[in-house]
Amino acid sequence: MRKVFVVGVGMTRIGRHFDKDLKSLFAEAALRAIDDARGASPQALVVGNMLSSSLYQQDNLGALLADYIGLRGVGALKVEAACGSGGFAVAMGYTLVAAGLYDVVLVGGVEKMSDYPTPTVSAALAQAADAEYEVVYGASFPALNALAMRLYMESYGASREEMAAWPVRMHEYAYQNPYAQLRFRITLDDVLKAPVVADPITLLDSAPIGDGAAALVLASEDVARKLSDAPVEIAGVGLGSDSVDVSTRFDILDPLSVRKAAEQAYRRAGVEPKDIEIAEVHDAFTITGLLSLEGLGLAPRGEAAKLVAEGAFAKGDRPEVNLSGGLKARGHPVGATGVYQVAEIALQMRGEFPGVKASSPEVGLAQTTGGVLASTSVIILRR
């Protein structure tokens, strides 16, 4: 297996880009990543995207986007794993280089969500759940995550106030991240008094709907040195799954897909949870972020909420988690999120992240998931 490096990074600000379509949003991020990699010429494109088919009646997205940015002819495909699509796209781009098929691969994630009314977007997002066993009964994503949050609080005696510490911190970080969607501070009280979306989840426990695109240029070792002064190695990748329908989980509070993906990624990178200095984890809802920390082995089971409320995982701790503001406040353009995470960690390792800066990390981790923790990728980065 060949070593693979991130040599170029590009992102768009996340928000409501009514003036840009899927293609132009993607192009903005992709061309920045190519510029950042000294004008590299990608030989293939892997795109992470969830909603182009259901919201825009557009498939064949890989070829469409490759041509749009001037890469006509290169191998191009779309990867779909619901809200985890971006992480899986990074994993596949990594694999294409690691296997030696290509020396330079562009990985992009793009999602355009704000052109439609919220009920339409919510229905499209619900396609990440089981159409026959969940969605047909009206179980939306907030409803399914509310079940997990309620169970977490009951099982571990976590208080509503402890749970609310997470979104407060995410908004503080996003406030300082120029790419973030929700750049305002909130208090514990704001979270508790926000409109209830699905009890006990309030509006401020939930990631917003937003448009965004992120892109990476990945390269093999030889080429990486030519394209970057500060290449960041992708040291390990892991993929895991769980039942899509939550009702048949072995244990709703044991994030199987995260554990499986993390085990593989740690083993392949030759590191352990204690070695991780910075992480971006998937917090589409407060409960998702907490369960992710536990599945990754960064917090003991049942203790993430309490630890976060006590200040763990914040700037200055180890690991420093979601300095971007997380899905919660940086934003969650679903198929792009996993690409944003890797881009953010790479920029932190280069000392160039424009928001809250990490403490010079050498080993980092990005974890993205689709559905209610059903499809997870874990990517370990090393400076």
Added chain:
Amino acid sequence: MRKVFVVGVGMTRIGRHFDKDLKSLFAEAALRAIDDARGASPQALVVGNMLSSSLYQQDNLGALLADYIGLRGVGALKVEAACGSGGFAVAMGYTLVAAGLYDVVLVGGVEKMSDYPTPTVSAALAQAADAEYEVVYGASFPALNALAMRLYMESYGASREEMAAWPVRMHEYAYQNPYAQLRFRITLDDVLKAPVVADPITLLDSAPIGDGAAALVLASEDVARKLSDAPVEIAGVGLGSDSVDVSTRFDILDPLSVRKAAEQAYRRAGVEPKDIEIAEVHDAFTITGLLSLEGLGLAPRGEAAKLVAEGAFAKGDRPEVNLSGGLKARGHPVGATGVYQVAEIALQMRGEFPGVKASSPEVGLAQTTGGVLASTSVIILRR
């Protein structure tokens, strides 16, 4: 790069399976492939599928299908490249093993198309074209391919009768293939007198709508010997693209995506077009098959129609092409087609194909494409 082998093959008959849903159709093929690989335990699943999102409101298909067949926990994702999804799924599964991430990977392709009326399915298939530049003007797939067919006939002086030789042959082969959808013979006259779908394309120039699933177990060299007495090597993989919208092609009769994918696959496998003894090529329409033969370098430009009419590429010639009956008559459950092709070639190399048998080939090729030859994968197999 590690060597990768096909060690298990499973297919369902293609047709109108009103009694089976997407999951059960997939399971039938996947469990057969696993049985064929002596009960192998796949560590990951790559699914090729185009229409689950638009027709069944179901994303997160990788995790859903992995769980359904008892593989809960394994890394799972969906690959989408329109009607070329299946070929790209094989390519990604190959890459996961070649890069050393997994030793045993299940690749599946599944499509359920016959539950809806034809206009609904046609609209969903049109998502492989450019939504903003083509579909909005009513340019369906038959219409776009009709432009190419008309241009081919005008440019090269190919007669309508020469063009019609292809579907006649495909039906002859499918008649003998128990997995095929259209198991009846037709004459040249039948093709010419069939209802016109989009002039000059008639109903019998077009692949049918049908349901089907195919699956492969891929394994690394060490493991392959344990799982199969007759492993078939995936010797080379190539991926290519072209503009999705046909109006901006450099040359509509030069299948750029096929040429690009083929060049890579031949180079990586260390073979040339003249070494190919058997091939399955993408013939969603008669014109697609002919242009594919030319893009693959198996026929000189502008001569495929004449050569086919004269008997080239038939059983006994070299290469023997589409002995399955092709998309045209074996059937084209879109996201599954590329997986069927590889399964068919592997069975031919094992001497176990249940239809028209090849002449003991050692080197074979499968080519699948999405859109009007916009997203192509080429996979070279070696016994």
